[in-house]
Amino acid sequence: MEAEQFEVLSKKLDAIIVLLAMDKLEGKSKKDSTLLLNQFGLDYSTIASIVDSTVRAVTVTISDAKKAKGNNVAKKSMATKDTPRENLNEVVEVLDDAHQ
Numbered sequence: 001m002e003a004e005q006f007e008v009l010s011k012k013l014d015a016i017i018v019l020l021a022m023d024k025l026e027g028k029s030k031k032d033s034t035l036l037l038n039q040f041g042l043d044y045s046t047i048a049s050i051v052d053s054t055v056r057a058v059t060v061t062i063s064d065a066k067k068a069k070g071n072n073v074a075k076k077s078m079a080t081k082d083t084p085r086e087n088l089n090e091v092v093e094v095l096d097d098a099h100q
Contacts, residue, residue, distance in 0.1 A: 014046065021050050034061045 025033040
């Protein structure tokens, strides 16, 4: 796959992830949504765009949660970061479960 094709495909997948997340996180607080998306391995910029916030606010929310829970959030987040493909599969499974 050429680099240009890969970039186009990557942007389309990012858009799909954002749309699915926005739909499934409806009604959840920004904090809960931020922490859940962080556990799925999404980067802070993507999380910020999904929860309609800033990267700085996302960083602070995640940092505060780590401090409050003795880094349990960080451990869970790291446990899900095996590969991008596995993260995507986990996101799809959770979103499918929430949809049913």
